[in-house]
Amino acid sequence: MKTAIVTGASRGIGKACAIRLAKEGYTVVVNYSRSRDEAEEALRTIKANGGDGMTYCADVTDLEQVKTMIRDVDKAYGQIDVLVNNAGMVKDEYLLMLQKSTLDKCFDLNIKGYFYCAQQAALKMFRRKSGVIINMSSVSGEIALAGQSVYSATKGAINSMTRVLAKELAVKGIRVNAVAPGFIVTEMIDALPKEKVEEYLNAIPMRRFGTAEEVAATVAMLVSDACSYMTGQIITMDGGLSL
Ligand code: NAP
Numbered sequence: 001m002k003t004a005i006v007t008g009a010s011r012g013i014g015k016a017c018a019i020r021l022a023k024e025g026y027t028v029v030v031n032y033s034r035s036r037d038e039a040e041e042a043l044r045t046i047k048a049n050g051g052d053g054m055t056y057c058a059d060v061t062d063l064e065q066v067k068t069m070i071r072d073v074d075k076a077y078g079q080i081d082v083l084v085n086n087a088g089m090v091k092d093e094y095l096l097m098l099q100k101s102t103l104d105k106c107f108d109l110n111i112k113g114y115f116y117c118a119q120q121a122a123l124k125m126f127r128r129k130s131g132v133i134i135n136m137s138s139v140s141g142e143i144a145l146a147g148q149s150v151y152s153a154t155k156g157a158i159n160s161m162t163r164v165l166a167k168e169l170a171v172k173g174i175r176v177n178a179v180a181p182g183f184i185v186t187e188m189i190d191a192l193p194k195e196k197v198e199e200y201l202n203a204i205p206m207r208r209f210g211t212a213e214e215v216a217a218t219v220a221m222l223v224s225d226a227c228s229y230m231t232g233q234i235i236t237m238d239g240g241l242s243l
Contacts, residue, residue, distance in 0.1 A: 003077040004223070005029040005069075007060050007117055008087025010038040012186035013136060016212035017084050017219045018042055022051030024220050026082060029073050033059045033087070060087050060113035070120040079128060082223050083121040085114040086136040088154075090188055092147035103150055110154035111161075118165060122174055129173035132223045135162050136215075137178040139238040155180070159234050166232030175231040177222050182238025183209040205240030 002025055009018040010032035019042065022028045028046060030053060032039040039055040046053055054076070058069040074080055088110045091102045118133055125131025140148050141155030162178040169176055183189060183200055189209060192200075201207060218237055221227060236242055 001027050001077045001079065002081050003027045003029070003073065003079055004082035004084065005031060005056075005073060005080060005117075005121065006084040006086055007031045007113070008033075009042055009084075010035040011042075012188065013181070013184060013212045013215050014084070014086040015042045016216040017086060018053070019045055019049065019051075020213070020216035020220050021082065021084075021223070022046040022053060023049060024224070026053075027051075027077055028053035029069075030055045031058055031060070031069065031087065033057065060117055061108040063116045066113075066116040066120050070117075070124060074124050080121050080124045080131065082132050082134070083117055083125075084134045084136065084219060085117050085158075087113055088136060090148070090151045093150065094147050095149055098150065106150045106154050110151070111157050114158055114161065118161075118176075122165075122169060122172070125174050126169075126172045131174040133165065133169075133174065133176045134219050134222055135176070135178040137162070137180040137234060139180050139182045139236055139242050141180055141234070142236070143242050162234060163232045170231055175227075177227070177230060177232065178234045179215060179218050179222065180234050180236045180238070181210060181215050182236075182241040184215055185209045185211055200241075203241060204238070205243065208239060210237060210239060 004021045004026040006018040008014040009030040018028045030042050058065040137158045138155040140152045141159045166176040
């Protein structure tokens with residue numbers, strides 16, 4: 001049974017990836033940490049489309065919870081083919097007002113969580129010498145947006161991690177790539193002040209934000225055999241923002 005785990009799949013980009021991968025024939029694990037109802041709703045959509053899977057509550061910043069999730073999924077479905085490391089957060093704060101709690105939370109979720117899941121999933125993929133890991137990065141890992149020093153640092157770290165893991169794991173049959181979206185319509189965007197939204201829209205050559213479904217389509221392409229010789233790449237999709 002082809003199995004994909006999508007972390008942070010109760011809403012936004014993760015939910016769209018889970019639904020898309022189910023359409024591609026994967027049995028999908030909809031991971032979440034707090035939003036049980038939203039995760040169940042995502043799974044209902046998957047099933048309504050003829051797919052299958054389960055929801056799984058695990059805080060990806062907790063290594064023991066990640067170990068248990070990966071072990072349980074492997075037990076339930078016999079293999080893990082795809083991991084989409086997606087659960088992440090953004091909190092804009094200028095350096096001079098930066099709270100230690102923001103720094104800690106962002107680094108724990110956007111970096112440590114990705115490492116915990118990648119390591120535990122790779123330990124299973126390695127046994128079958130096959131697997132794909134997709135890291136959800138951000139265009140902010142490459143470009144400088146005022147107020148995003150912490151977020152940018154975490155996404156820059158994920159880009160570096162992606163390249164190194166691709167090199168380490170290639171011989172084990174595991175591909176590792178990252179998707180770096182620009183502004184995507186999700187609750188993350190809803191939280192931005194109106195004047196920031198205008199400013200960002202004006203900076204995007206395509207003059208629109210992307211959709212979670214567009215990101216999911218790129219993830220589906222990257223995990224497919226169409227990209228079987230591609231590893232260690234950061235795929236930017238940002239309507240031209242970074243040009
Ligand atoms: P979102 O709407 O805020 O959703 C975040 C998801 O992560 C939720 O499902 C949330 O579920 C889950 N989550 C949060 N903390 C978790 C934890 N400790 N353990 C497990 N799950 C956890 O975010 P999004 O906008 O879809 O962004 C998803 C990813 O794309 C992030 O990595 C983000 O940096 C990246 N990205 C987003 C944009 C954008 O414009 N939206 C652009 C570039 C990159 P619970 O509520 O259950 O915790």
